[in-house]
Amino acid sequence: MKLKFWKKEAVKKKSVAREWGDAVMFAVVAATIIRWATFEAYAIPTSSMEKSLLVGDYLFVSKLHYGPRTPSTPLQLPLTHQTIWGTDIASYSDAIRLPSFRFPGFSEVKHNDAVVFHYPAEDNHPTDLKTYYIKRCVGLAGDTLKIREGQVYINGKVAENPRERQFEYFVSTDRVLNNDFFKQRDITEAYGAQGGYVVFTSPAKAKQLAALEFINEVALSKHEPGVAEADVFPQAPTVYKWNRDNYGPLYIPKQGATVAINAKTLPLYKRLILAYEHNENAAVHDGKLFIDGKEVNKYTFKQDYYFMMGDNRHNSLDSRYWGFVPEDHMVGKAVFVWMSVDPEAGLFDKVRWNRLFSVIE
Template identity: 50%
Template sequence: MEVKTAENKPKRKSAFREWLDSIAFAVVAATLIRWLFLEAYTIPTPSMENSLLVGDFLFVSKLHYGTRTPQTPLQIPLTHQKIWGTNIDSYLSWIKLPMYRLPGFSHVKNGDVVVFNYPDSLGLPADLRPNYIKRCIGIPGDVIEVRGTQAYVNGKPAENPERMLQPYLVYTKEELDTKFFLKYDVWNRRNESENWSPIAELDSVRKEMVTVGYRVVTSAKVAAQFREMGMKVVQDIMPKDMPENVYPNSQLFAWNRDNYGPLRVPKEGETVPLTALNIALYRDVIENYEYNDKVEIEGTTVKINGTPVTSYTFKQDYYFMMGDNRSNSADSRYWGFVPADHIVGKAVFIWMSLDPEGGLLDKIRWRRLFNLID
């Protein structure tokens, strides 16, 4: 029969060692949950208003589309680009792995609100580029067009989000004030002129400028209410003959944010002839997101790894994203397609919402807590 002595009795962990073990377990568990299941994000800009507001805190599901394996594995856990509170990189680029996606139970669909890595940040690894959130307007193979602010997908009008914001010209016979616009939620505490501003014209009799209406950014529902009051309401749309610096930034296309396309979204396995128009449309894709070793494009001549090519087959799927605040959103109209390997996950619900300008009693937007995102 074995007799235990003081020498073989197991040593009890110190309180400090138990504390360290608990911290290590919590970090590992949080890292796995963040990678495989859910990750928290916040809304910093108004590009998705009024569907998502500045100060909304979201949970984003990695399970819907399938989580990605890390391209940059040498990284401090629970960080993105920088070590908390510093400007020091939280990762080392010594090792770069191919990126794969685990099976998900869904695919990106038209109308989904999606978090993705901003593709235009080419100096960073793909999985560490800034996180953006937009609504998916076009999936692989779709033809996207915007006609007078209305998006069309394959020739049919896309369903507009209920709270989508658009600019309107509202003509009135009397001056309106902040109190009026606040009543109809056409007001922004951060900048009162951001969502409405007066329209003035020269009075031919009094020889002075008088207010005849307002430029207003609001929803179609509120615009309809203004019409019911007898106001003249028209959409504030950029003319077709006013080219803007939008993707693909080519003189071959006189497009702007309100009159855009038609543009076909690249699809994996699809082959396009490399005409002058297609080179302008898809040059950015071929050069930056297809993992080609060497691409040379001069005029209408394209060489890949030194070999001239007259057609190109896409290696992955792409998506076209737009913000719900259509006149105040830097989206695919300005910087192009989102590659499939940049998709992070689907925004599913708001777990907290804080008004950046709210006071002690109205800081939390209670009505938005635990709202599903549609």
């Protein structure tokens, strides 16, 4: 009997295009997983956290601290957020929505953490694709927060203040102060006004300005207690006469906690119950809360909530204006600045070398 020996077929070599395609696919998948589960880059677009974080800072945000969340909108182009790069075309479809779960992290949210989260008041995108915000967490779930004359109190005790917090001041002077004057004093927000300048700076720098012989006065721009700001949360000035400097007391809901629902508390917690608590049959009619068609006079929360404020206290759109941040909107903790670019500087002074790889306090 003759034995037949079969030759091994030569493995077909991949084309250059195929090899590049495989490499790109692997890189995209790897980057997507890293971005979702570990660290994500984030840029500071506004001055609400000055001087702790500057416009032009590029951060790494840790998902590991609080635990990454599974995406609830799976039909999305990789490495995009809301729109396709350079266009206004949506990069996702919400035809499929999945429940989202958070993996365990190695840390809980703490007072004064610099936190990146999804902007809660935005309703035109799914939760996991809402715009990113960064603020400092001043109030945790279960805390009672109060602000008096700009000072935050938590559970009746003075809260620790950010080292670089700023306020708005009016600098009265007869002189013309140019950009170099403010730049030399590390004041990046200064605007001309009748009789002087409006500046956003720290109390220490305000005191230094007041000591200059050509400065007539440096006055803190503050709101008096009992004078309501109509746009301050919960936007009920007839019930809550709160403003940016005098606010609360306000209870921050904790999972499992029960609050009474009445004409005074409903403005505070209505949006949470209707928008964030996933109650399919909840509604408010004539100032009363109904769930599954029945009026309720108390409510037990299903998740934790947080209260966020910017360190630039008089130039920050934060929880004082739009309310609580739900736990399922929390993204991660800002850990360090990997690059910092001054958008106002000349070509050779663009990079702020002293901020590279600095830890965020």
